[in-house]
Amino acid sequence: MRWIGRRKTQEAGTRCKGWFCMLMLAIFVLKLPAASPLMPGREWRKPSSYASMIGGRSTMEGTLMLYSLASVDPWASVYVAGTGEGLRSLQVLNSTRLLRLQVFWLPVLDKYDLSLTRKGMVDSQVWSQFQMEKGSAIRAALISHSDTLYMDADSFVLHEILLPVEAMHMELGLSPHYMLEMYEAKHGKYNGGFLWTNSKRIPEAWTQASARSRFFDQAALEELAETFKTFTFGKHVNLGWWQLCQKVRRNESLSVEEEFQEEIDIDTAGFLRMNGRRVDTLHAHLLTPGVWCPQFNEIMLRYLAKAPALKEQLEILQWAQRAYASLVYPQAKEVMEATPPFTIVVLTMNRHESLAQLLESLASSYYGMDKVDLTIKVDHAPDNTKVIDIAQDFNWDFGQKAVEVSSSRKGLARAWYDAWRPKTSNARGIIFEDDILLSKFWYRWLANAWARYGTCKCLAGISLQRQTLVPKKPSRRSEIVNHHQPFLYPLVGSTGFSPHPESWLSFLKWIESGSPTLSDPATPDLVTYDWWRNGDKRQMWTQHFIHFSHKNKLFTLYVNLPHKKTLAAHTRAKGEHFRRTLGQDFATASDVSLVMPDSLATYNWNAKFMWRTCCSMVNPTHPNVAQTGCRKCS
Secondary structure, eight states, rough: BBBBOOOOOOOOOOOOOHHHHHHHHHHHHHHSSSSGGTTTTOOOOOOOOOEEEEOOGGHHHHHHHHHHHHHHTTTOEEEEOOOOHHHHHHHHHHTTTTTOOOEEEEEESOOOOOOOOOHHHHTOOOOHHHHHTHHHHHHHHHHSSSSEEEETTEEEEEEEOBBBBBGGGSSSSEEEEOOOOHHHHOOOSSEEEEEEEETTHHHHHHHHHHTOOOHHHHTHHHHHHHHSEEOOOTTTTSTTHHHHHHOSSTTSSSSSSHHTTTTTEOOTTOOOTTEEEEEEEEESTOOOOSSHHHHHHHHHHHHHHGGGGGGHHHHHHHHHHHHHHHHHHHHHHHHHHOOOOEEEEEEEEHHHHHHHHHHHHHHHOTTTTTOEEEEEOOOTTTTTTHHHHHHHHHHOOSOOOEEEEEEEEEOHHHHHTOOOOOOSSSOOEEEEESSSSEEEEEHHHHHHHHHHHOOTTTTTEOOOOOOOOBSSSSSSEEOSSSSOOOEESSSSSOOOOEHHHHHHHHHHHHHHHTTTGOOOOEEETBBBHHHHHHHHHTOHHHHHHHHHHHHHOHHHHHHHHOEEEEEEEEOOOOOSSSSOOOSSEEEESSSOOOOOSSEEOOOOOOTTEEEEOOOOOOOTTSTOOOOOOOOEOO
16 A cells, blocks of 8 residues: 555556547547437446545544455555544554555645534534545545546445446536435535546535535535536445435335335346446445444345355455454454354244244344344244244344254243353353344344443343333332433343343353252342242243342343334233233334443332443543443442
């Protein structure tokens, strides 16, 4: 990788000399269509250079963009408006991978406070000036090259970018948003993060138009489109999250996601396509999936994992995820590299309709590129034929699938004890009973929570259900109000429970120990103990775990999402818990924040706040981390 100070020489090539050569060139030009836009799909050549702006929060995403570009154009010249610190970070990251791009770094962002958010910059009235540093990179590129393609740092290149033939006669290429008019009216018709030009007048004209634009640099592009000879890129170029979450609807009978996925597929060569054209670039925060439209990220990651021709891009993205984790969560890199596949365990018996609903819910969830194994455990019952057929016929694309059918009746408690036995201290898994429906984001939230809090020694596990019970007598139904942030609570939640591997192994060893307390797991101040004493002891495993958690001062992580939504809903089907089907307790969330606090509010059995617990793996030196006073997990 080459840095500041080196200018690329003009590409060597043969010059056309003599009257015969000139005549043939003239005939070729005359045979071109009079208006190139009449020939959509015809491609000309690659851009002769690229430009971008990388700094602060976008440094890692910019690195990802550069590596993805190098996978399709390894010797390209790239002009980057950045910071001195960004250059040093990129050089360190590059030591782990060979990057052959010729990168010309322009340290023009050092004068900005990059710890500010976008809103902070807008409030400080520097956002427009900051955004127009894009012009610095474009201007530098056009000194030595005939044209340049500007891409934002959060772009991800999938396929060689070829300019359409009409660019031969144009000065500017823009990427329409292809979104609802109401959003275009506010944010602009064209995307400010993807632009091609061969005109040295563009940077200054863009800066001037931005000063009078209704929406910073982006809406200013509409004025440029009227001033300069302009062509537009198709949907397959700069495919962005707005094309899903702010989509123009054409078929209201489908969900937005279903309609969007009707436009994309994998071609016979193994490339991702949009409306029959190979997708050149994505525009999304792939390393921070909680930003903007996370559904778009998840759909794209799913298709990337299925596209054989994009194997190198997939490997680059996986490397970037590990590198990003090592910067923000120092321990997470080691955890990510050593963690075995995630395991889902489904416990079922004689409820084929419930099982089918749960499996469909699991199949439509978002797993990104992670390998997720599925084990379906069927307890013995005389009317299990349909359950077994559904389990065996179910197709699982995200990892290995296994079906285990018990030859004798275990009961629910024993089924839980036998459900999952982690083999390592960093294994991850979750146990579902079959009468559960899931948010599509349950796994992404859970994986993020484990990455953030996985080293917490007082963690019993993580529950996907809403916390609703206060078990301290007199017990009551009441939810903890915690501004919809994750929190710690001593009561286990069994509607989608992901045990901490070390805590769960200790619990299982206690269960198998024959301890006298197993016959009477007393917690006399809690209503759950009364339920256990008065109920079928073969079914209620949770009281033993409650006793174990109480004795060992362990807590379960919950989140009570806004608008009474949940990550895992209990359908309360007729079975061991209910004599008749009561129906779904809460609606599943269609949008989930993946932002996790550095410390966790911790509550007692009576749902009273006690303290904030420090159990985050976040790097305390990371610039985006605000330190808060909290108590270490004991």
